[in-house]
Amino acid sequence: MRVARGSGWRGPYYRCSSCGAIIHTKDGTLVDRGHYEEIAGQLRGLLIRLDDRLPSKGVALIAEFIDANELGLALEQMADVLSEDEQPLNAEERADMLSLVDRMQMGDRVPRALESCPDN
Structure with a gap:
């Protein structure tokens, strides 16, 4: 398995020929730049x-x-900075962060860090 250093994304990855951005999906298909901008x-x-x-x-x-x-x-x-100081998160903020974890196909580091953040 190849890992894009520092990206937190695992699996096959490619670099955009025009901008150098990492283009990645779980099944190896290419994603347009708009996906990353979003x-x-x-x-x-x-x-x-x-x-x-x-x-x-x-x-x-x-x-x-x-x-x-x-x-x-x-x-x-x-997530790390928020968890270090046990900063509170409301349900929407937590859901938005976890949604990004799923969308970017990241591991459990962010969800584990957010466990230290109380509900607001």
């Missing part, structure tokens, strides 16, 4: 919504990961 937009939206519960240094680092198309790493970092 996920990046959802991550940016979460970052804005969670801004009051994340340290400014953490926000900056997560934003850099998103800008570098390290979307899995951005989500993992977001």
